[in-house]
Structures are given as structure tokens and as C-alpha cells.
Amino acid sequence: MEKIKETLNYLRNKIDNFKPEIAIVLGSGLGVFCDDISGVSIKYSEIPNFLTSGILGHKGELVYCKIFEKNCVIMHGRFHYYEGYSMQDCTFWIKVLKMAGVKTLIITNAAGGINKGFNIGDIVLINDHINFMGTNPLIGRNNNSLGERFPDMSNVYDFNLRNLAKKCAYDLNIEIKEGVYLATTGPSYETAAEIKAFSILGADVVGMSCVPEAIVSNYLKINTLAFSIVTNFATGISKNKLSHDEVLLTGKKAGLKLSSLIKKIINKID
Numbered sequence: 001m002e003k004i005k006e007t008l009n010y011l012r013n014k015i016d017n018f019k020p021e022i023a024i025v026l027g028s029g030l031g032v033f034c035d036d037i038s039g040v041s042i043k044y045s046e047i048p049n050f051l052t053s054g055i056l057g058h059k060g061e062l063v064y065c066k067i068f069e070k071n072c073v074i075m076h077g078r079f080h081y082y083e084g085y086s087m088q089d090c091t092f093w094i095k096v097l098k099m100a101g102v103k104t105l106i107i108t109n110a111a112g113g114i115n116k117g118f119n120i121g122d123i124v125l126i127n128d129h130i131n132f133m134g135t136n137p138l139i140g141r142n143n144n145s146l147g148e149r150f151p152d153m154s155n156v157y158d159f160n161l162r163n164l165a166k167k168c169a170y171d172l173n174i175e176i177k178e179g180v181y182l183a184t185t186g187p188s189y190e191t192a193a194e195i196k197a198f199s200i201l202g203a204d205v206v207g208m209s210c211v212p213e214a215i216v217s218n219y220l221k222i223n224t225l226a227f228s229i230v231t232n233f234a235t236g237i238s239k240n241k242l243s244h245d246e247v248l249l250t251g252k253k254a255g256l257k258l259s260s261l262i263k264k265i266i267n268k269i270d
């Protein structure tokens with residue numbers, strides 16, 4: 001709690017009275033979201049208790065801005081468990097943003113397509129997840145002032161927000177798919193046998209983020225919405241080998257479409 005307050009005080013001094021209500025976390029290659037946005041940027045490296053992200057395609061700054069008159073904060077770059085940080089440290093920022101006033105979190109990420117009906121470049125509205133990371137960011141002593149010890153997980157990806165997302169996609173004539181996100185720790189991609197198993201388990205996409213963030217966001221009672229961009233077919237679904245460059249390139253192209261969808265959703269959020 002002391003750490004959260006210290007970080008919050010630092011940020012408040014930087015941004016005066018700006019109270020963010022909507023947070024957006026940008027996944028690999030989704031930096032295009034910020035291209036037409038002007039705001040106040042603060043580097044993670046300057047923020048007390050924040051980690052620094054060293055992954056290609058992640059900028060590592062918070063951007064405070066207005067999108068359609070709504071007060072927003074963009075996490076331009078996220079922290080991954082595979083970087084060696086604890087689950088708690090990877091999700092610390094969500095607690096800070098909750099205390100800052102954030103009521104809605106929109107998560108974006110790059111993912112591999114498992115569902116054979118999905119194509120590279122597809123936008124997938126995540127309707128549920130499978131935590132295959134073998135750990136949980138809520139492990140440890142619980143602070144009851146933040147959330148419950150055993151949080152319900154039946155509406156992690158908020159039903160009303162998902163409906164709003166579908167309506168906005170329809171209005172913009174953007175096709176979106178829907179499905180279950182399975183998270184592994186990474187950093188190695190999956191084997192073909194693992195992808196086959198995940199498919200049987202009910203996963204539609206696979207990635208190395210999203211789930212810890214969604215668990216903490218739900219715990220804090222922040223309304224959560226999440227999208228994947230299918231940047232590649234998961235191992236064994238196609239014959240090609242996986243490369244991070246391919247992930248970044250596709251992320252950028254579909255990122256433009258997803259950016260306009262998210263902005264429309266922000267416009268329509270009450």
C-alpha cells in the first residue's frame with residue numbers, strides 16, 4: 001500500500017488534477033494507437049516502483065491524454081512474467097491506476113491463433129481465459145481494502161463492455177472474432193503437441209500476457225475488456241516457424257483497425 005501511494009503521489013504531481021477513468025494497455029506492435037494522440041508522457045524508468053520493459057515493440061511510458069473528451073491513460077508497454085519479474089510486480093501498475101480513479105481497463109495483446117477459423121490479422125474479442133501460467137498474481141497476503149481474498153471470475157471480461165465492443169465493431173464495419181485466451185508463461189513459443197492440447201481444452205488463442213492483468217483488474221472491480229490480434233498461427237496450425245518480427249509486423253497492420261475500434265468504444269463508454 002505504501003508503494004502504491006508513493007507511485008500515485010509522484011504521478012499526481014506530474015499531471016496536476018487529471019483523473020484518468022479509462023486505461024488502455026498496448027500489446028506488441030500496437031503503438032500505432034498513440035500516433036494521433038497528444039498527451040503527457042512519463043517514462044516508466046522515472047516512475048518510482050515501476051519496472052522497465054525491455055521488449056522490442058514496447059515503448060515503456062505512461063501517456064495521459066483525452067480521447068473523445070474522456071480522461072485516459074495509456075500503458076505503452078507492459079511487463080511480462082517471462083522477463084523475470086514477479087506476478088505481483090507485473091501487475092502493480094493496475095493497483096496504482098485503480099487508486100488514481102480508473103474504472104475501465106482495455107487490454108490489448110498479440111496472440112497466436114489456435115482456432116482454425118481464425119486468420120492472421122484477425123481481431124479477437126476475449127470472452128474468457130484459461131490461466132495456464134501455473135501461478136496467480138493474487139497469491140500472497142490479501143489487502144482487504146483492495147479486493148476480496150477469493151474473487152469471483154464469472155464476468156472477468158465484462159459482459160456489457162463486450163456487447164458495446166460488438167456494437168461499435170458493427171458500426172465501423174470491422175469484423176471481429178470472439179474466443180478464449182490461454183496464457184502460458186513463455187518465453188518459448190508452444191510446441192505443436194501443446195497447441196493440440198490447448199485446442200482440446202477450449203482455447204482459441206494463446207499468448208504470454210493478458211491473464212495476470214485481467215485477474216488483478218477483476219479483483220479490483222475494474223470493468224475489463226480485452227482484445228487479441230492474431231499475429232500468427234500457433235505452432236502446428238501452420239507449417240511456418242514463429243518469429244517475433246512476424247508478430248510485430250502483423251500487430252502493426254491490424255493495430256490500426258483495433259485502434260479505431262477502441263477509440264469508438266471509449267467514445268461510447270458511459
Ligand code: HPA
Pocket residue numbers: 110111112113189190206207208231232233234235242247
Ligand atoms: N504463442 C504465444 N504467444 C504469442 C504467440 C504465440 O503463438 N503469438 C504472439 N504471442
